[in-house]
Amino acid sequence: MSQPxxxxxxxxxxxxxxxxxxLSGQKYQVLSAATAVEGLALARSHNPxxxxxxxxxxxxDGMDVLKEIRSWSRKPVVILSARNxxxxxxxxxxxxxxxxxxxPFGAAELLxxxxxxxxHTLLTEVAELVVSSGGFRIDxxxxxxxxxxxxxxxxxxxxxxxxxxxxxxxxxxxxxxxLAEVWGPGGEGNxxxxxxxxxxxxxxxxxxxxxxxxxxxxxxxxxxxxxxAPTP
Numbered sequence: 427m428s429q430p431x432x433x434x435x436x437x438x439x440x441x442x443x444x445x446x447x448x449l450s451g452q453k454y455q456v457l458s459a460a461t462a463v464e465g466l467a468l469a470r471s472h473n474p475x476x477x478x479x480x481x482x483x484x485x486x487d488g489m490d491v492l493k494e495i496r497s498w499s500r501k502p503v504v505i506l507s508a509r510n511x512x513x514x515x516x517x518x519x520x521x522x523x524x525x526x527x528x529x530p531f532g533a534a535e536l537l538x539x540x541x542x543x544x545x546h547t548l549l550t551e552v553a554e555l556v557v558s559s560g561g562f563r564i565d566x567x568x569x570x571x572x573x574x575x576x577x578x579x580x581x582x583x584x585x586x587x588x589x590x591x592x593x594x595x596x597x598x599x600x601x602x603x604x605l606a607e608v609w610g611p612g613g614e615g616n617x618x619x620x621x622x623x624x625x626x627x628x629x630x631x632x633x634x635x636x637x638x639x640x641x642x643x644x645x646x647x648x649x650x651x652x653x654x655a656p657t658p
Contacts, residue, residue, distance in 0.1 A: 430475035435465030462486035466568035496522040502543035591651035
């Protein structure tokens with residue numbers, strides 16, 4: 427099987443010189459562009475498996491590029507940006523980005539985020555109905571959850587929240603995305619619902635709910651599910 431193709435859309439030459447050998451050294455195929463126009467042309471002609479997208483491009487705002495890519499592709503997009511404001515992260519994630527890395531970042535973190543984004547896409551594409559990792563087993567067809575071989579009983583809302591996170595395993599889910607999926611349009615803005623039900627899931631599914639390893643809080647943004655974390 428050919429290695430995934432990654433498209434870098436980034437105008438900072440020094441960062442491209444860092445990214446290209448870093449990704450090539452992990453056997454990824456790599457394309458790069460310094461402008462939005464060039465990047466969108468490459469995205470359409472090569473249909474990459476993942477896009478690394480800078481928000482501060484010289485010819486168009488990166489958010490517009492993200493919207494255009496999302497109009498025809500569901501492949502993962504990881505934002506690379508010097509914009510550290512939480513509102514920028516939330517806006518990018520709400521508009522369809524799979525992840526967000528604030529500059530500067532290290533090679534290890536970047537590669538880990540890429541692996542997670544690609545794995546999430548693979549799970550989505552094969553429509554996997556049973557997710558099993560570590561001590562977890564989640565059967566989306568039977569709506570059954572077990573931990574260490576023991577069935578865990580969840581309420582309807584707890585299960586819907588877990589399912590929304592499972593379908594994004596490793597990907598950040600923003601508050602507004604979770605509220606819309608679990609509680610519907612009327613739940614928008616009621617982030618206290620999420621805090622309450624996340625605490626319930628942690629009590630039932632974390633070894634130590636006060637130090638969660640699987641249900642990770644992204645401060646002021648949302649939550650991320652990490653089923654690959656080792657279960658004590």
